[in-house]
Amino acid sequence: MIALLARDLRLAVRAGGGFGLGLSFFLIVVVLVPFGVGPETGLLSRIAPGVLWVAALLACLLSLDRIFALDYEDGSLDLLATSPLPLEGAAAVKALAHWLTTGLPLVLAAPVLALLMNLPWQGYAPLMLSLLLGTPALSVIGAFGAALTVGIKRGGLLLSLLVLPLYVPTLIFGADVARRGAEGQDFTTPLMMLAGISFGALALLPFASAAVLRVNLR
Amino acid sequence: MASLWEYANPLKFMRTTERILPAVSALAALCLVGGLVWGFFFTPDDFRQGSTVKIFYIHVPSAMMAVNIWVMMLVTSLVWIIRRHHVSALAARAAAPIGAVMTVIALFTGAVWGQPMWGTWWAWDPRLTSFLILFLFYLGYIALWAAIEDDDTAADLTSVLCLVGSVFALLSRYAVNFWNQGLHQGASLSLDKEENVADVFWYPALVCIAGFILLFVALVIVRTNTEIRARRMRALLARERGADA
Numbered sequence: 001m002i003a004l005l006a007r008d009l010r011l012a013v014r015a016g017g018g019f020g021l022g023l024s025f026f027l028i029v030v031v032l033v034p035f036g037v038g039p040e041t042g043l044l045s046r047i048a049p050g051v052l053w054v055a056a057l058l059a060c061l062l063s064l065d066r067i068f069a070l071d072y073e074d075g076s077l078d079l080l081a082t083s084p085l086p087l088e089g090a091a092a093v094k095a096l097a098h099w100l101t102t103g104l105p106l107v108l109a110a111p112v113l114a115l116l117m118n119l120p121w122q123g124y125a126p127l128m129l130s131l132l133l134g135t136p137a138l139s140v141i142g143a144f145g146a147a148l149t150v151g152i153k154r155g156g157l158l159l160s161l162l163v164l165p166l167y168v169p170t171l172i173f174g175a176d177v178a179r180r181g182a183e184g185q186d187f188t189t190p191l192m193m194l195a196g197i198s199f200g201a202l203a204l205l206p207f208a209s210a211a212v213l214r215v216n217l218r
Numbered sequence: 219m220a221s222l223w224e225y226a227n228p229l230k231f232m233r234t235t236e237r238i239l240p241a242v243s244a245l246a247a248l249c250l251v252g253g254l255v256w257g258f259f260f261t262p263d264d265f266r267q268g269s270t271v272k273i274f275y276i277h278v279p280s281a282m283m284a285v286n287i288w289v290m291m292l293v294t295s296l297v298w299i300i301r302r303h304h305v306s307a308l309a310a311r312a313a314a315p316i317g318a319v320m321t322v323i324a325l326f327t328g329a330v331w332g333q334p335m336w337g338t339w340w341a342w343d344p345r346l347t348s349f350l351i352l353f354l355f356y357l358g359y360i361a362l363w364a365a366i367e368d369d370d371t372a373a374d375l376t377s378v379l380c381l382v383g384s385v386f387a388l389l390s391r392y393a394v395n396f397w398n399q400g401l402h403q404g405a406s407l408s409l410d411k412e413e414n415v416a417d418v419f420w421y422p423a424l425v426c427i428a429g430f431i432l433l434f435v436a437l438v439i440v441r442t443n444t445e446i447r448a449r450r451m452r453a454l455l456a457r458e459r460g461a462d463a
Contacts, residue, residue, distance in 0.1 A: 144382060148375055152365050161361055162379065165354040169389040172397045193396070197389065208382050215374040 001085060001093050008097035011070075022059040022102045023109055029055035030113045041118045048117035049127060049178030055113075056106045056131060057138060057167055063102050064142040065159055067094050068150045068213070077150075081217050091209035092202075095136075095143035103135030119182055126181020130194060134174035137198040140205045141166045147209040151216040170197055226303035228446050235439040243436045249429030257422035273331045275423055279430035281324035284352060287317030287434065291359075292384050295377035305442065307373035310380065311363055312441035316434055318356035325349055344394045351390045355383050369449070 033051050034044060071077040080090045110131055111124055119127065145163035149155035173194040180187035225231045257275035291310045298307040328346065329339045340346065362379055366372035 141386075148362065148379060149365075151371070155365065158358075158361055158365050161354075162358040165351055165358060165390070166383070166386045168351055169386060169393040172390075172393040176397065190396070193393070205382070208378055212375055212378050215371055215378075218371065 001089055004080070004085070004090060004093050005097055008094060009100060012066075012097065012101040022063050023105050025062050026055050026059040026106055026109060027113065029058060030116060033117075045118040045120055045182070048114060048119040049123060049182050050175045051117060052110055052114060052119075052127060053131075053134075053171060053175040053178060056110065056135065057171055059106055060102055060135065060138045060142060061160055061163060063098065064146045064163065065149070065156050067098050067143050067146040069146070072150045072216075077213070078217060081214065087210040087213055088206045091143060091147065091213065092140075092206040095140045095206065095209075098143060099136050099139035103131075103139050106135060107131045120184075122184050123178065123182030126187055126191075127178040130174045130177035130181075130191070133191070133194050133198050134170050137170045137194075137201045138167060140201045140209075141170070144205045144209045144212070147212045147216070150213070170194065170201075173197065223301070223303070226301070226305055228305055231305050232443050232446060235443060239436060239439050242432055242439070246429055246432035246436050249425050249432060251429075253422050253425030253429050257419075257426060261418050261422060270331060270334050271419075273327050274419070275426045277324060277327040277331060278423060279427045280320045280327065281349070282427060283430050283434055284317055284320040284324050284349065287313050287320060288352065288355070288384070288387070291317070291380055295380040298373055299377050299381075304373075305446070307377065308442050308445045309438055310376070311373070312438050312445060313434075314356060314360050314363070316437050316441075318353060318360060320430075320434075321349055321353040321356060325353065342398055344391075344398055347394045347398070348387075348391045351394070352387060355387055359383065 030051060033047075033055075037043060037047070068077060071080065081087050083090075107128060110127055114124060114127055142163055145159050145166070148162060149159045152158060173190045176190040177187045177194060180190065225234065254275055258272050261272070263269045263271065291313050294306045294310040294313070297303055298310065325346070328349075332341070333339050359376055359379060362376050363372055366375060
């Protein structure tokens with residue numbers, strides 16, 4: 001499992017594109033928003049938590065199809081399926097690798113972008129906390145979507161259509177934690193719900209991903 | 219011994235459904251026409267909402283169907299995953315576009331009703347929002363069916379999507395409730411509540427609901443049987459091509 005994780009991480013870093021791409025996309029979306037809504041700082045700081053969450057979600061979406069597609073094409077996914085490591089474990093590790101290369105950088109970059117969006121200072125910790133808890137859910141849900149569409153040529157658009165509705169609960173609770181934090185309110189309830197969704201998805205979705213991968217490899 | 223599983227045999231399924239199809243269609247037409255005419259012309263206007271209340275007879279049944287069709291797809295998907303009956307998978311496939319259309323009808327009639335009542339076509343109200351999300355789920359499901367060529371693979375993948383989607387649709391429902399308190403009234407029809415819609419509105423609404431359910435059953439039968447025939451035709455063509463070669 002660790003070998004698989006290390007391999008995926010190395011591939012992501014060395015193959016270029018995938019690693020920095022999500023992060024740059026995150027930056028671009030956040031930079032575009034003020035152009036769209038105007039530079040008024042009051043408005044920006046009010047919408048900052050939501051914009052950062054939506055931008056992080058889109059950036060996450062961008063690199064999803066790389067989770068399984070390359071391995072499917074060159075046949076290494078077949079090898080993984082026949083290896084002693086259960087496919088459920090492989091699916092979980094792949095999602096983890098995706099999170100380490102996409103989700104974690106997003107979390108770390110969020111404060112810098114929050115500065116651009118003029119987020120109130122008390123909002124930083126809740127924003128990071130919510131992204132830290134929420135992005136793993138985005139990765140495992142996305143891995144499920146990627147597993148569903150792995151056999152389809154040019155499945156990228158379909159992947160977004162399938163995955164985005166599944167992201168709704170995570171987005172709602174995640175953005176709500178960040179918003180309440182920025183407004184100085186108590187954010188325990190949405191934080192609990194977000195954690196529940198994340199851990200639930202982490203525990204259950206690798207099984208669904210493995211099931212659809214088996215169908216696709218048949 | 220008549221067991222429900224006998225209908226997993228496509229031949230048996232088609233024979234039976236084709237025998238009941240005319241009756242179901244006729245009853246659906248009767249209920250829909252009867253219920254709507256009754257509702258539109260023979261019920262009094264609401265004392266506050268005036269005649270706009272009559273869109274209720276389309277809005278409520280279509281909204282009920284939109285949710286229940288997803289549940290039906292969930293059940294048939296489970297049957298497919300567990301017992302591998304092709305008819306079941308095909309019925310789920312046949313139901314999805316109908317469900318999507320029901321969702322659109324519910325949203326559209328809701329907008330038309332909301333305009334005079336709430337003064338807006340659309341509000342980010344929990345019920346409206348969860349219906350929009352449900353519509354997206356239907357779209358994804360239909361798109362996945364359309365994208366995969368191999369029938370069994372498509373049936374497997376869409377079934378798993380339906381299961382996972384159901385969990386997330388339910389989560390979204392509660393998340394959306396949490397996210398915004400709405401304008402929409404609570405359920406106006408229920409069996410266990412004391413206060414309900416007055417009987418004058420209640421009976422035509424029941425007839426309309428029955429009409430929508432029958433219409434759905436008739437459409438699913440037609441669409442499932444069409445799909446079974448299309449598959450047979452493909453199989454025959456493939457066999458013929460094989461014989462020629």
